Amino acid sequence: MTSLQPAAVLWDMDGTIVDTEPYWMRAETLLVESYGGTWTHDDALGLVGQGLWHSARLLKARGVDLTEDEIINSLTESVKDQIRASVPWRPGAMELLAELREAGVPTALVTMSLRTMAQLVVDSIPFDAFDAIVSGDDVTHAKPHPEPYLTGASLLGVDIADCVALEDSQPGLASAVASGAVSIGIPLMVPIAESDGHTIWPTLDGRTLSDLSGVFAASKAGTSNV
Known part of the structure; x- marks a missing residue:
């Protein structure tokens, strides 16, 4: 050595x-679509490695009618549920x-x-x-x-x-x-x-x-x- x-x-x-990046992408897509928006794979790739509050601001701009903290909590709980099912x-x-x-x-x-x-x-x-x-x-x-x-x-x-x-x-x-x-x-x-x-x-x-x-x-x- x-x-x-x-x-x-x-x-x-x-x-x-x-x-867990696919877990985050799934959570983002479901959240944006629940507010009638569209979230592409390329959109999701743009958030890889970024801070959560930065990501929340971008999701708000795409029509998610929640506060930044609510967006972060929603995404986090979704990803945590997926982790509990399978740790990748x-x-x-x-x-x-x-x-x-x-x-x-x-x-x-x-x-x-x-x-x-x-x-x-x-x-x-x-x-x-x-x-x-x-x-x-x-x-x-x-x-x-x-x-x-x-x-x-x-x-x-x-x-x-x-x-x-x-x-x-x-x-x-x-x-x-x-x-x-x-x-x-x-x-x-x-x-x-x-x-x-x-x-x-x-x-x-x-x-x-x-x-x-x-x-x-x-x-x-x-x-x-x-």
Whole structure:
């Protein structure tokens, strides 16, 4: 294993640990259609990785006659019901989380979902997976602002520059990069542009702490590591 190891690993949730984006898309579609509107797949893709209040404003503009908080609560409850029926784990996520815990590497969940949903997912993991949770209702500025990841590092008591962040979307990755974390994108629903500022992995399946440490060490050395 590479000797230079991250002080902590910060995890996005939707699309990175669990493949819940289709659940969100279904909830959005049903909500907009219940008010006589139309919500396309492309419309839904535009919300991937965005903060809930941003999404709520767009849904209101499409005719959903509810307050922003009511929209968020409606979507959240719909997605939670779908999660309770089936938790759609992403390949490799659970195994990597378990290895980090066994190695004593601190972890934080950094999600723009509400804390109630984050807790539902965390409670579904069959081991104590996270030392801290940052949710959408814990921060003033949602992703792509760096506040969520800076908050995660602060809760763990580590320097953000010594952390690795894992993300599946462009807004989430922008948040991680802007925070100063060594950032890895694992694209799912939407592509992530290549950049010198982050690493892209096609999947977490088969990835280990050694792989994370390799990316971290390469970043600190100013070289590339995929």
